[in-house]
Amino acid sequence: MSDTVIRVENLGKKYIIGHQQQERYTALRDVIANGAKGLLKPFQSGKSKTQNNYEEFWALKDVSFEIKQGDRVGIIGRNGAGKSTLLKILSRITEPTQGRINIKGRVASLLEVGTGFHPELTGRENIFLNGAILGMSKAEIKRKFDEIVAFAEVEKFLDTPVKRYSSGMYVRLAFAVAAHLEPEILIVDEVLAVGDAGFQKKCIGKMEEVGKEGRTILFVSHNLGVVQTLCNRGFFLSQGTVQIDDMTSKVVTHYLATLESSASQNLLERTDRRGKGLLRLTAIKISTGDDYTSTTLSTGHPARFVFYVTNLRPRLSCIFTLYDQYGQPVINFNSAVRSQEDITDPHIGNAIVCELDELGLLPGRYRINVALVSDGELQDAVEGAEIVDVEQGNLRGRPVLGNTGYGNVCMYHRWVLPA
Ligand SMILES: Nc1ncnc2c1ncn2[C@@H]1O[C@H](COP(=O)(O)OP(=O)(O)OP(=O)(O)O)[C@@H](O)[C@H]1O
Numbered sequence: 188m189s190d191t192v193i194r195v196e197n198l199g200k201k202y203i204i205g206h207q208q209q210e211r212y213t214a215l216r217d218v219i220a221n222g223a224k225g226l227l228k229p230f231q232s233g234k235s236k237t238q239n240n241y242e243e244f245w246a247l248k249d250v251s252f253e254i255k256q257g258d259r260v261g262i263i264g265r266n267g268a269g270k271s272t273l274l275k276i277l278s279r280i281t282e283p284t285q286g287r288i289n290i291k292g293r294v295a296s297l298l299e300v301g302t303g304f305h306p307e308l309t310g311r312e313n314i315f316l317n318g319a320i321l322g323m324s325k326a327e328i329k330r331k332f333d334e335i336v337a338f339a340e341v342e343k344f345l346d347t348p349v350k351r352y353s354s355g356m357y358v359r360l361a362f363a364v365a366a367h368l369e370p371e372i373l374i375v376d377e378v379l380a381v382g383d384a385g386f387q388k389k390c391i392g393k394m395e396e397v398g399k400e401g402r403t404i405l406f407v408s409h410n411l412g413v414v415q416t417l418c419n420r421g422f423f424l425s426q427g428t429v430q431i432d433d434m435t436s437k438v439v440t441h442y443l444a445t446l447e448s449s450a451s452q453n454l455l456e457r458t459d460r461r462g463k464g465l466l467r468l469t470a471i472k473i474s475t476g477d478d479y480t481s482t483t484l485s486t487g488h489p490a491r492f493v494f495y496v497t498n499l500r501p502r503l504s505c506i507f508t509l510y511d512q513y514g515q516p517v518i519n520f521n522s523a524v525r526s527q528e529d530i531t532d533p534h535i536g537n538a539i540v541c542e543l544d545e546l547g548l549l550p551g552r553y554r555i556n557v558a559l560v561s562d563g564e565l566q567d568a569v570e571g572a573e574i575v576d577v578e579q580g581n582l583r584g585r586p587v588l589g590n591t592g593y594g595n596v597c598m599y600h601r602w603v604l605p606a
Pocket residue numbers: 202203204211212214232233234246264265266267268269270271272273461
């Protein structure tokens with residue numbers, strides 16, 4: 188009992204939502220995806236303009252758990268499952284509608300933009316402000332100051348108000364502050380979805396360090412690989428409730444299975460999606476063969492992915508990522524990154540097509556996440572939109588064997604051997 192640092196009983200959070208309300212709340216990664224503008228603007232209020240047409244909505248319901256000192260808890264679940272809501276309540280940024288929370292120890296959290304940092308204050312002032320909020324003395328903060336600045340790589344901009352920071356700088360400083368001010372409990376919501384790969388690696392390293400020091404971590408991420416590396420315990424959240432609380436690997440396996448089952452669902456009926464919604468993904472068709480009549484992909488053969496959308500919009504682009512069965516990203520395609528070989532077809536209808544001459548994937552099962560961007564903003568994002576099975580084949584005459592456990596891509600190559 189004594190080493191319990193967080194106890195949550197029957198926690199619930201109710202929002203009142205209007206039917207007219209289209210605008211979803213803003214998540215940090217969406218703001219980053221949309222560029223730094225508006226980074227520090229207050230969030231959209233959840234209230235509808237039509238006051239009489241509203242509905243109650245439980246973003247969290249009957250959530251109870253205990254977290255022990257040193258637990259590293261990965262929270263996973265679909266878009267809209269309630270992950271950020273839970274972290275916001277634990278960080279005391281949002282009040283719960285019902286239930287009780289007991290927290291023992293200093294909490295530092297890195298949630299959505301705007302929380303913790305004051306836009307008019309400089310980087311330096313914000314570091315001191317955050318330290319003070321955490322209950323640290325000036326001397327303690329001073330001791331940590333250089334480390335924070337070095338980690339965030341913002342030396343030159345220390346005396347610039349953070350509202351002038353680029354989104355990358357902002358996130359770097361926010362993470363550095365949260366991780367270095369020696370919190371007893373570190374709460375991080377999807378920071379790894381933003382920033383470049385180098386910085387992400389640095390963050391994971393820092394969080395591992397914090398974990399090794401025996402501090403408690405609550406971490407939300409869609410990157411299952413990172414969750415598995417970092418966390419010893421997982422929560423699978425679905426529709427506002429904790430469905431599974433177990434070892435990370437078990438929780439991840441379960442989550443992947445649910446993604447798989449929803450991939451067979453009609454795409455338009457899925458509500459677990461993000462984006463502004465000026466257009467939506469309606470279906471994905473995957474085919475192969477000389478005239479794309481067969482639907483079973485195989486290694487080394489052509490592959491064609493057709494993404495159908497509700498309507499066309501200016502500057503429409505499609506980004507999709509294939510994930511392996513462990514939830515690790517394998518490859519990402521982005522139609523906004525152009526090549527001279529790309530074609531525009533006025534007769535294509537409401538569709539975007541991606542064609543590969545030789546599929547360089549080992550046999551196995553893959554999952555596709557899709558994002559559609561238009562009008563300069565994320566319009567639709569669906570996780571596990573489709574499952575792809577790749578059968579054994581060969582790449583330019585060389586047989587490609589099943590998954591050996593050493594990666595899942597293959598490349599055309601040639602050996603030079605001694606006689
Ligand atoms: N301020 C708000 N007003 C109304 N509804 C909200 C508000 N904040 C969140 N919601 C809704 O509550 C539900 C849970 O949201 P939450 O942000 O916790 O999901 P999440 O699991 O973090 O999703 P994601 O993976 O997309 O970040 C969603 O349906 C969301 O639209």
